[in-house]
Amino acid sequence: DIQMTQSPSSLSASVRDRITITCQASQDISTHLNWYQQRPGKAPKLLIYDASTLESGVPSRFSGSGSGTDFTFTISSLQPEDFATYYCQQYDSLPITFGPGTRVDVK
Amino acid sequence: QVQLVQPGAEVRKPGASVKVSCKASGYTFSAYYIHWVRQAPGQGLEWMGWINPNSGGTTYAYKFEGRVTMTRDTSISTVYMELSGLRSDDTAVYYCARVGGSSGYRLSYWGQGTLFTVSS
Numbered sequence: 001d002i003q004m005t006q007s008p009s010s011l012s013a014s015v016r017d018r019i020t021i022t023c024q025a026s027q028d029i030s031t032h033l034n035w036y037q038q039r040p041g042k043a044p045k046l047l048i049y050d051a052s053t054l055e056s057g058v059p060s061r062f063s064g065s066g067s068g069t070d071f072t073f074t075i076s077s078l079q080p081e082d083f084a085t086y087y088c089q090q091y092d093s094l095p096i097t098f099g100p101g102t103r104v105d106v107k
Numbered sequence: 108q109v110q111l112v113q114p115g116a117e118v119r120k121p122g123a124s125v126k127v128s129c130k131a132s133g134y135t136f137s138a139y140y141i142h143w144v145r146q147a148p149g150q151g152l153e154w155m156g157w158i159n160p161n162s163g164g165t166t167y168a169y170k171f172e173g174r175v176t177m178t179r180d181t182s183i184s185t186v187y188m189e190l191s192g193l194r195s196d197d198t199a200v201y202y203c204a205r206v207g208g209s210s211g212y213r214l215s216y217w218g219q220g221t222l223f224t225v226s227s
Contacts, residue, residue, distance in 0.1 A: 034213050034214070036152075036214075038152075043202055043217035043218065043219060043220055044144075044202075044214070044217060046207065046213060046214055046215050049213040050213075055213075087152055089152070089214075091211075091213075094168070095154055095168040095170070096142075096154040097154065098151055098152040098153070099151070100151050101151050
């Protein structure tokens with residue numbers, strides 16, 4: 001199985017901060033990577049697919065980049081509704097696997 | 108709009124089976140794969156497999172092979188995920204999720220989740 005790691009595991013930030021989360025795959029996955037946001041008690045929500053494509057309806061403050069084994073997810077100006085947990089997901093090979101998540105909370 | 112509706116909660120004893128439904132609406136049911144993902148309390152996301160609602164074809168994560176069965180009923184636009192031989196570590200929220208666009212792997216629409224509790 002392809003192992004996904006994320007760093008940091010958690011971070012504290014303030015509204016309007018710029019934050020970056022990294023995701024690393026245990027082997028080359030090209031750009032076969034998605035990013036999700038999950039608020040407490042809610043289902044995940046797709047934000048970015050194919051490493052860098054913004055899902056329809058998702059604000060442009062969210063962005064993703066990377067290919068191969070190293071990926072980055074950025075929120076350019078954190079908003080109150082962005083405090084949540086973020087997961088990366090690879091789909092290069094089965095089984096589909098998710099990173100362990102990065103929790104973003106209020107500083 | 109696309110909706111996936113799941114029951115709220117299920118309770119089963121160890122060793123039992125459970126069959127969870129996911130009723131789709133707002134789109135052509137047979138056109139998009141549906142995946143199942145679970146999340147144990149306080150834990151991350153775990154992919155279980157998918158079903159092609161058009162053909163009924165399935166692919167399961169090998170961890171669940173032999174214990175999971177995904178089926179569909181096209182007459183009522185519903186997919187089902189049945190898990191057998193339940194153990195306490197199967198306690199989790201189980202989500203169905205529909206793919207978006209032409210990609211079989213970007214999970215654009217999610218049900219609200221069904222909480223399975225396995226307890227004697």
